[in-house]
Amino acid sequence: MKLIGKAVSIAVLAAAAVSTANAGYVTTFTAGQTTTVAGATVYDFESGKPANYTGPGSVVNYSVSGGTAAPAGDPSYYYTVAYPLQSGVGTFTADTGASYNYFGLYWGSIDNYNTLNFFSGGNLIASITGTDVIAAGTALGDQTAPGSNRYVNFLFDTSFDRIDFSTTQFAFESDNHAFASVPEPATLGLFGLGLLGAGVARRRKQQ
Secondary structure: OEOOOOOOHHHHHOOOOOEEEEOEEEEEHHHHOOOOOOOOOEEOOOOOOOOOEEOEEEEEOOOOOOOEOOOOOOOEEEEEOOOOOOOEEEEEEOOOOOOEOOOOOEEEEEOOOEEEEEEEOOOEEEEEHHHHHHHOEEEEEEEEEEHHHHEEEEEEEEEEEEEEEEEOOEEEEEEEEEEOOOOHEEEEEHHHHHHHHHOOOOOOEOO
């Protein structure tokens, strides 16, 4: 398992589009295929499926028509749920005693049947679908469009220790999963910068 970290200021995230939700998180989008968060632990899947990941899902470096599609422009290994099954839930579980308030992923061919569920101590704290993060005007499931293949960042005002990657159809493809515990001052700064930035799009998610 290869881990990589980018030592770049977290403030960069605030320059992208932001949405707020009742669950207490901010969503941002950054250019490229990996995180810009300083010190984040990144799973790039080049050494296979890490032990923290369980349930249906595979790590592959190819596409199969009607089965799985590599995120646009990504020739490397990536994580695909629930391939080779049509549907299922793959789970990331943090090491014992560990938790995070930031998660990022390069989400490929974003679709409405792809769902991320975040948990803390067994309690669901947020549920996010592809519809919540796809760029306006982009077709769901488009395998090549930048608006449906993008690096998505989630910053929470609380910690999580588990993520379920759920899909009801082929498939939920992603790469370069990034985890971090952002100190509270930086968290508050990002929330402030994101919410006050000029031209920022805001959308309230209804529960």
